Amino acid sequence: MLDHLAVTAENLASGVSYVENALGVQMAPGGQHDYMGTHNQLLGLGIFYLEVITINPEAPKPSHPRWFDLDNISGPPKLTNWIVQTDTLDETLAKSPAGTGTPVKLTRGDLHWQMAVPDDGKLPFDGAFPALIQWEGADHPALRLPDLKCRLKQLHVTHPQADGLRDALSVLDFGDVVSVHQGPAKNLQAEIETLHGIRILE
Template sequence: MTLTFDHLALAAETLEAGVAHVEAALGLPMAGGGEHPLMGTHNRLMGLGDLYFEVIAINPAAPPPGRPRWFDLDRFSGRPRLTNWICRCDDIAAELALSPPGTGRVLDLQRGDFRWQMAVPDDGRLPFDNAFPALIHWQGSLHPAPRLPDTGARLTRLEIAHPQAEALRAALAGRLADPRVVVLAGPSPAMRASFSTPHGVRVLE
Protein backbone atom coordinates (compact mmCIF):
# COMPACT_ATOMS: atom_id res chain seq x y z
CA MET A 1 0.00 0.00 0.00
CA THR A 2 1.39 3.37 -1.01
CA LEU A 3 -1.09 5.83 0.52
CA THR A 4 -1.65 6.63 4.20
CA PHE A 5 -4.68 8.52 5.49
CA ASP A 6 -3.26 11.84 6.70
CA HIS A 7 -6.06 14.25 7.60
CA LEU A 8 -9.62 15.41 7.04
CA ALA A 9 -10.71 18.85 5.82
CA LEU A 10 -13.90 20.74 6.57
CA ALA A 11 -14.50 23.84 4.45
CA ALA A 12 -16.36 26.94 5.59
CA GLU A 13 -17.22 30.37 4.25
CA THR A 14 -15.29 31.84 7.17
CA LEU A 15 -12.74 30.24 9.45
CA GLU A 16 -14.66 31.44 12.50
CA ALA A 17 -17.86 29.71 11.33
CA GLY A 18 -16.03 26.48 10.60
CA VAL A 19 -14.27 26.39 13.96
CA ALA A 20 -17.51 27.13 15.82
CA HIS A 21 -19.27 24.35 13.92
CA VAL A 22 -16.62 21.73 14.70
CA GLU A 23 -16.19 22.72 18.34
CA ALA A 24 -19.96 22.56 18.89
CA ALA A 25 -20.28 19.19 17.13
CA LEU A 26 -17.35 17.49 18.84
CA GLY A 27 -17.36 19.40 22.11
CA LEU A 28 -13.61 19.94 21.84
CA PRO A 29 -11.33 22.91 21.10
CA MET A 30 -9.34 23.44 17.94
CA ALA A 31 -5.75 24.66 18.05
CA GLY A 32 -2.80 25.54 15.85
CA GLY A 33 -3.07 26.31 12.18
CA GLY A 34 -2.06 29.40 10.28
CA GLU A 35 -1.98 30.95 6.81
CA HIS A 36 -1.17 29.61 3.32
CA PRO A 37 -0.03 32.63 1.27
CA LEU A 38 0.26 30.67 -1.98
CA MET A 39 -3.42 29.72 -1.78
CA GLY A 40 -4.90 32.71 0.05
CA THR A 41 -6.35 30.46 2.77
CA HIS A 42 -6.01 29.90 6.50
CA ASN A 43 -6.86 27.04 8.85
CA ARG A 44 -7.22 25.69 12.37
CA LEU A 45 -6.41 22.15 13.45
CA MET A 46 -7.37 19.41 15.90
CA GLY A 47 -5.28 16.35 16.73
CA LEU A 48 -6.83 12.91 16.24
CA GLY A 49 -3.93 10.69 17.25
CA ASP A 50 -2.40 9.40 14.03
CA LEU A 51 -4.50 11.88 12.03
CA TYR A 52 -5.56 15.48 12.37
CA PHE A 53 -8.63 17.49 11.48
CA GLU A 54 -8.46 20.73 9.52
CA VAL A 55 -10.96 23.57 9.17
CA ILE A 56 -10.03 25.63 6.12
CA ALA A 57 -11.43 28.79 4.56
CA ILE A 58 -10.48 31.65 2.26
CA ASN A 59 -8.44 34.23 4.14
CA PRO A 60 -10.13 37.61 3.55
CA ALA A 61 -6.95 39.43 4.54
CA ALA A 62 -4.81 37.67 1.92
CA PRO A 63 -4.44 38.81 -1.70
CA PRO A 64 -6.06 36.56 -4.35
CA PRO A 65 -3.64 33.79 -5.30
CA GLY A 66 -3.97 34.27 -9.07
CA ARG A 67 -5.05 30.65 -9.51
CA PRO A 68 -7.91 28.47 -8.27
CA ARG A 69 -7.57 27.68 -4.58
CA TRP A 70 -7.21 24.13 -3.36
CA PHE A 71 -10.16 22.14 -1.97
CA ASP A 72 -12.44 23.87 -4.50
CA LEU A 73 -12.82 26.76 -2.04
CA ASP A 74 -13.54 29.32 -4.76
CA ARG A 75 -16.86 27.55 -5.41
CA PHE A 76 -17.70 26.75 -1.80
CA SER A 77 -20.85 28.13 -0.23
CA GLY A 78 -23.39 27.14 2.39
CA ARG A 79 -22.97 25.54 5.78
CA PRO A 80 -19.57 24.33 7.03
CA ARG A 81 -19.13 20.71 5.95
CA LEU A 82 -16.65 17.95 5.25
CA THR A 83 -15.34 18.35 1.73
CA ASN A 84 -12.01 16.56 1.43
CA TRP A 85 -9.69 13.92 2.76
CA ILE A 86 -5.95 13.88 2.29
CA CYS A 87 -3.52 10.98 1.92
CA ARG A 88 0.23 11.18 2.31
CA CYS A 89 2.76 9.32 0.22
CA ASP A 90 6.52 8.99 -0.20
CA ASP A 91 6.61 9.50 -3.99
CA ILE A 92 3.98 12.01 -5.06
CA ALA A 93 4.97 11.91 -8.74
CA ALA A 94 4.51 8.14 -8.84
CA GLU A 95 1.15 8.40 -7.08
CA LEU A 96 -0.04 11.04 -9.53
CA ALA A 97 0.80 8.70 -12.39
CA LEU A 98 -1.52 6.10 -10.84
CA SER A 99 -4.32 8.56 -10.07
CA PRO A 100 -7.27 9.72 -12.18
CA PRO A 101 -6.69 12.64 -14.55
CA GLY A 102 -7.15 15.97 -12.82
CA THR A 103 -5.69 14.90 -9.48
CA GLY A 104 -3.36 17.86 -9.82
CA ARG A 105 0.14 19.10 -10.32
CA VAL A 106 2.76 19.20 -7.59
CA LEU A 107 3.24 22.47 -5.71
CA ASP A 108 5.83 23.22 -3.03
CA LEU A 109 4.25 24.75 0.08
CA GLN A 110 5.16 25.79 3.58
CA ARG A 111 3.59 27.10 6.78
CA GLY A 112 5.97 28.04 9.54
CA ASP A 113 8.57 25.27 9.73
CA PHE A 114 6.35 22.73 7.94
CA ARG A 115 7.34 21.93 4.37
CA TRP A 116 5.34 19.78 2.01
CA GLN A 117 4.45 19.02 -1.58
CA MET A 118 0.82 18.73 -2.60
CA ALA A 119 -0.97 17.83 -5.79
CA VAL A 120 -3.41 20.66 -6.51
CA PRO A 121 -5.82 20.45 -9.48
CA ASP A 122 -5.60 23.28 -12.00
CA ASP A 123 -9.29 24.07 -11.42
CA GLY A 124 -9.20 23.33 -7.68
CA ARG A 125 -11.57 20.37 -7.94
CA LEU A 126 -10.35 16.83 -7.30
CA PRO A 127 -11.66 13.83 -9.25
CA PHE A 128 -14.98 12.27 -8.32
CA ASP A 129 -16.38 15.66 -7.25
CA ASN A 130 -13.64 16.02 -4.61
CA ALA A 131 -14.24 12.51 -3.25
CA PHE A 132 -10.80 11.35 -4.42
CA PRO A 133 -8.12 12.15 -1.83
CA ALA A 134 -5.72 15.03 -2.20
CA LEU A 135 -2.13 13.77 -2.27
CA ILE A 136 0.51 15.19 0.06
CA HIS A 137 4.18 14.48 0.66
CA TRP A 138 5.61 15.86 3.88
CA GLN A 139 9.22 16.91 3.55
CA GLY A 140 11.44 16.13 6.49
CA SER A 141 10.25 14.62 9.75
CA LEU A 142 7.83 17.35 10.86
CA HIS A 143 4.09 16.62 10.81
CA PRO A 144 1.26 18.61 12.44
CA ALA A 145 -0.38 15.71 14.31
CA PRO A 146 2.26 15.16 17.03
CA ARG A 147 2.43 18.89 17.76
CA LEU A 148 -1.28 19.27 18.46
CA PRO A 149 -2.84 18.84 21.92
CA ASP A 150 -4.36 15.41 22.42
CA THR A 151 -8.09 16.06 22.78
CA GLY A 152 -8.86 12.37 23.21
CA ALA A 153 -10.85 12.34 19.96
CA ARG A 154 -10.23 9.63 17.39
CA LEU A 155 -11.72 9.10 13.96
CA THR A 156 -13.54 5.76 13.88
CA ARG A 157 -15.15 5.88 10.43
CA LEU A 158 -15.15 8.05 7.32
CA GLU A 159 -17.97 7.34 4.89
CA ILE A 160 -17.47 8.69 1.38
CA ALA A 161 -20.62 8.47 -0.73
CA HIS A 162 -20.57 8.91 -4.50
CA PRO A 163 -22.70 7.77 -7.47
CA GLN A 164 -19.54 6.24 -8.99
CA ALA A 165 -18.49 4.45 -5.83
CA GLU A 166 -17.25 1.36 -7.67
CA ALA A 167 -14.94 3.43 -9.88
CA LEU A 168 -13.67 5.36 -6.86
CA ARG A 169 -12.93 2.13 -5.01
CA ALA A 170 -11.09 0.85 -8.10
CA ALA A 171 -8.96 4.03 -8.21
CA LEU A 172 -7.88 3.36 -4.60
CA ALA A 173 -7.52 -0.42 -4.85
CA GLY A 174 -4.13 -1.71 -3.77
CA ARG A 175 -3.06 1.76 -2.65
CA LEU A 176 -4.83 2.38 0.66
CA ALA A 177 -5.57 -0.02 3.48
CA ASP A 178 -7.44 1.81 6.23
CA PRO A 179 -10.53 0.13 7.68
CA ARG A 180 -11.86 3.51 8.81
CA VAL A 181 -12.39 4.62 5.19
CA VAL A 182 -15.55 3.26 3.57
CA VAL A 183 -16.67 4.17 0.04
CA LEU A 184 -20.42 3.82 -0.45
CA ALA A 185 -22.79 4.28 -3.36
CA GLY A 186 -24.97 7.35 -2.96
CA PRO A 187 -27.14 9.62 -5.08
CA SER A 188 -24.77 12.57 -4.62
CA PRO A 189 -21.26 13.15 -3.26
CA ALA A 190 -21.16 13.38 0.54
CA MET A 191 -18.88 12.68 3.49
CA ARG A 192 -19.73 11.64 7.04
CA ALA A 193 -17.18 11.16 9.81
CA SER A 194 -17.72 9.44 13.16
CA PHE A 195 -15.47 10.14 16.15
CA SER A 196 -15.00 8.67 19.58
CA THR A 197 -14.56 11.55 22.03
CA PRO A 198 -14.47 12.01 25.81
CA HIS A 199 -18.14 12.99 25.42
CA GLY A 200 -19.13 9.85 23.50
CA VAL A 201 -19.61 9.25 19.79
CA ARG A 202 -19.92 12.42 17.71
CA VAL A 203 -20.63 12.79 13.99
CA LEU A 204 -19.72 15.44 11.43
CA GLU A 205 -20.97 15.72 7.87
Protein backbone atom coordinates in the same frame (compact mmCIF):
# COMPACT_ATOMS: atom_id res chain seq x y z
CA MET B 1 -2.08 6.37 4.61
CA LEU B 2 -4.85 8.74 5.55
CA ASP B 3 -3.30 12.06 6.59
CA HIS B 4 -6.11 14.41 7.57
CA LEU B 5 -9.66 15.61 6.99
CA ALA B 6 -10.73 19.05 5.78
CA VAL B 7 -13.82 21.02 6.76
CA THR B 8 -14.41 23.98 4.45
CA ALA B 9 -16.49 27.03 5.23
CA GLU B 10 -17.20 30.56 4.07
CA ASN B 11 -15.10 31.89 6.95
CA LEU B 12 -12.85 30.46 9.65
CA ALA B 13 -15.02 31.43 12.62
CA SER B 14 -18.10 29.60 11.33
CA GLY B 15 -16.09 26.50 10.44
CA VAL B 16 -14.39 26.33 13.83
CA SER B 17 -17.70 26.87 15.62
CA TYR B 18 -19.25 24.01 13.64
CA VAL B 19 -16.50 21.54 14.59
CA GLU B 20 -16.28 22.63 18.22
CA ASN B 21 -20.05 22.35 18.72
CA ALA B 22 -20.22 19.00 16.94
CA LEU B 23 -17.35 17.39 18.85
CA GLY B 24 -17.38 19.27 22.16
CA VAL B 25 -13.72 20.30 21.97
CA GLN B 26 -11.66 23.41 21.34
CA MET B 27 -9.60 23.61 18.15
CA ALA B 28 -5.95 24.68 18.14
CA PRO B 29 -4.49 27.57 16.14
CA GLY B 30 -3.22 26.79 12.66
CA GLY B 31 -1.66 29.25 10.28
CA GLN B 32 -1.68 30.79 6.83
CA HIS B 33 -0.94 29.39 3.36
CA ASP B 34 0.37 32.34 1.39
CA TYR B 35 0.40 30.55 -1.97
CA MET B 36 -3.30 29.71 -1.68
CA GLY B 37 -4.54 32.75 0.23
CA THR B 38 -6.07 30.51 2.90
CA HIS B 39 -5.78 29.90 6.63
CA ASN B 40 -6.79 27.14 9.03
CA GLN B 41 -7.28 25.83 12.54
CA LEU B 42 -6.53 22.28 13.63
CA LEU B 43 -7.68 19.40 15.80
CA GLY B 44 -5.62 16.32 16.61
CA LEU B 45 -7.11 12.91 15.86
CA GLY B 46 -4.26 10.75 17.14
CA ILE B 47 -2.05 9.95 14.17
CA PHE B 48 -4.42 11.96 11.96
CA TYR B 49 -5.75 15.49 12.29
CA LEU B 50 -8.62 17.64 11.12
CA GLU B 51 -8.40 21.13 9.71
CA VAL B 52 -10.96 23.83 9.14
CA ILE B 53 -9.66 25.65 6.08
CA THR B 54 -11.10 28.77 4.50
CA ILE B 55 -10.20 31.75 2.35
CA ASN B 56 -8.14 34.26 4.31
CA PRO B 57 -9.87 37.62 3.70
CA GLU B 58 -6.66 39.47 4.58
CA ALA B 59 -4.55 37.66 1.99
CA PRO B 60 -4.23 38.66 -1.67
CA LYS B 61 -6.33 36.57 -4.02
CA PRO B 62 -4.03 34.15 -5.87
CA SER B 63 -3.87 34.12 -9.66
CA HIS B 64 -4.74 30.41 -9.66
CA PRO B 65 -7.71 28.47 -8.25
CA ARG B 66 -7.49 27.66 -4.54
CA TRP B 67 -7.37 24.06 -3.33
CA PHE B 68 -10.47 22.19 -2.12
CA ASP B 69 -12.57 24.27 -4.56
CA LEU B 70 -12.63 27.03 -1.94
CA ASP B 71 -13.34 29.68 -4.59
CA ASN B 72 -16.82 28.19 -4.96
CA ILE B 73 -17.69 27.53 -1.32
CA SER B 74 -21.15 28.58 -0.14
CA GLY B 75 -23.56 27.48 2.53
CA PRO B 76 -22.88 26.07 5.99
CA PRO B 77 -19.54 24.51 7.01
CA LYS B 78 -19.09 20.96 5.77
CA LEU B 79 -16.65 18.06 5.80
CA THR B 80 -15.70 18.16 2.14
CA ASN B 81 -12.29 16.55 1.65
CA TRP B 82 -9.88 13.93 2.83
CA ILE B 83 -6.16 13.92 2.28
CA VAL B 84 -3.93 10.86 1.81
CA GLN B 85 -0.21 10.83 2.52
CA THR B 86 2.31 9.28 0.14
CA ASP B 87 6.10 9.03 0.16
CA THR B 88 6.20 8.99 -3.64
CA LEU B 89 3.88 11.74 -4.84
CA ASP B 90 4.94 11.66 -8.49
CA GLU B 91 4.53 7.88 -8.72
CA THR B 92 1.17 7.93 -6.96
CA LEU B 93 -0.09 10.72 -9.21
CA ALA B 94 0.86 8.72 -12.28
CA LYS B 95 -1.53 5.97 -11.11
CA SER B 96 -4.31 8.32 -10.01
CA PRO B 97 -7.26 9.62 -12.04
CA ALA B 98 -6.72 12.51 -14.44
CA GLY B 99 -7.24 15.80 -12.70
CA THR B 100 -5.85 14.73 -9.32
CA GLY B 101 -3.40 17.58 -9.64
CA THR B 102 0.12 18.84 -10.15
CA PRO B 103 2.69 18.81 -7.30
CA VAL B 104 3.13 22.18 -5.64
CA LYS B 105 5.74 22.93 -2.96
CA LEU B 106 4.12 24.60 0.03
CA THR B 107 5.03 25.84 3.50
CA ARG B 108 3.27 26.94 6.68
CA GLY B 109 5.72 28.24 9.23
CA ASP B 110 8.47 25.64 9.48
CA LEU B 111 6.36 22.86 7.95
CA HIS B 112 7.18 21.88 4.37
CA TRP B 113 5.29 19.62 2.03
CA GLN B 114 4.24 18.94 -1.53
CA MET B 115 0.61 18.62 -2.48
CA ALA B 116 -1.12 17.67 -5.70
CA VAL B 117 -3.38 20.60 -6.56
CA PRO B 118 -5.87 20.31 -9.44
CA ASP B 119 -5.62 23.01 -12.09
CA ASP B 120 -9.25 24.01 -11.48
CA GLY B 121 -9.26 23.29 -7.73
CA LYS B 122 -11.71 20.40 -8.19
CA LEU B 123 -10.66 16.85 -7.30
CA PRO B 124 -11.91 13.82 -9.29
CA PHE B 125 -15.21 12.12 -8.51
CA ASP B 126 -16.82 15.42 -7.50
CA GLY B 127 -14.17 15.85 -4.81
CA ALA B 128 -14.69 12.37 -3.33
CA PHE B 129 -11.22 11.31 -4.47
CA PRO B 130 -8.65 12.44 -1.89
CA ALA B 131 -6.02 15.11 -2.22
CA LEU B 132 -2.47 13.72 -2.17
CA ILE B 133 0.25 15.05 0.11
CA GLN B 134 3.93 14.30 0.67
CA TRP B 135 5.52 15.74 3.80
CA GLU B 136 9.15 16.78 3.70
CA GLY B 137 10.95 15.67 6.86
CA ALA B 138 9.67 13.76 9.88
CA ASP B 139 7.62 16.61 11.39
CA HIS B 140 3.85 16.49 11.05
CA PRO B 141 1.00 18.70 12.33
CA ALA B 142 -0.56 15.82 14.30
CA LEU B 143 2.60 15.56 16.43
CA ARG B 144 2.24 19.19 17.53
CA LEU B 145 -1.41 19.21 18.54
CA PRO B 146 -2.80 18.73 22.05
CA ASP B 147 -4.32 15.30 22.61
CA LEU B 148 -7.99 15.91 23.34
CA LYS B 149 -8.72 12.16 23.06
CA CYS B 150 -10.50 12.53 19.73
CA ARG B 151 -9.97 9.59 17.39
CA LEU B 152 -11.29 8.90 13.90
CA LYS B 153 -13.19 5.61 13.94
CA GLN B 154 -14.43 5.58 10.35
CA LEU B 155 -14.67 7.86 7.33
CA HIS B 156 -17.61 7.08 5.06
CA VAL B 157 -17.29 8.30 1.47
CA THR B 158 -20.34 8.07 -0.78
CA HIS B 159 -20.59 8.61 -4.51
CA PRO B 160 -22.99 7.50 -7.29
CA GLN B 161 -20.03 5.83 -9.05
CA ALA B 162 -18.87 3.93 -5.98
CA ASP B 163 -17.37 1.03 -7.94
CA GLY B 164 -15.33 3.37 -10.12
CA LEU B 165 -14.18 5.29 -7.07
CA ARG B 166 -13.09 2.08 -5.34
CA ASP B 167 -11.08 1.11 -8.42
CA ALA B 168 -9.41 4.52 -8.50
CA LEU B 169 -8.62 4.29 -4.78
CA SER B 170 -6.97 0.89 -5.17
CA VAL B 171 -3.64 2.62 -5.93
CA LEU B 172 -3.66 4.17 -2.44
CA ASP B 173 -2.99 2.62 0.96
CA PHE B 174 -5.16 4.01 3.75
CA GLY B 175 -6.09 0.88 5.71
CA ASP B 176 -9.62 0.07 6.83
CA VAL B 177 -10.49 3.45 8.33
CA VAL B 178 -12.14 4.56 5.06
CA SER B 179 -15.18 2.90 3.49
CA VAL B 180 -16.83 3.74 0.15
CA HIS B 181 -20.58 3.53 -0.38
CA GLN B 182 -23.07 4.06 -3.17
CA GLY B 183 -24.86 7.36 -2.64
CA PRO B 184 -24.91 11.11 -3.34
CA ALA B 185 -21.85 12.76 -4.79
CA LYS B 186 -19.15 13.96 -2.41
CA ASN B 187 -20.96 13.07 0.78
CA LEU B 188 -18.39 12.52 3.55
CA GLN B 189 -19.22 11.46 7.08
CA ALA B 190 -16.68 10.96 9.86
CA GLU B 191 -17.35 8.96 13.01
CA ILE B 192 -15.14 10.47 15.69
CA GLU B 193 -14.68 9.07 19.18
CA THR B 194 -14.60 11.83 21.79
CA LEU B 195 -14.75 12.05 25.59
CA HIS B 196 -18.47 12.69 25.04
CA GLY B 197 -18.96 9.52 22.98
CA ILE B 198 -19.09 8.98 19.25
CA ARG B 199 -19.85 12.19 17.38
CA ILE B 200 -20.62 12.59 13.68
CA LEU B 201 -19.02 15.20 11.47
CA GLU B 202 -20.40 15.64 7.97
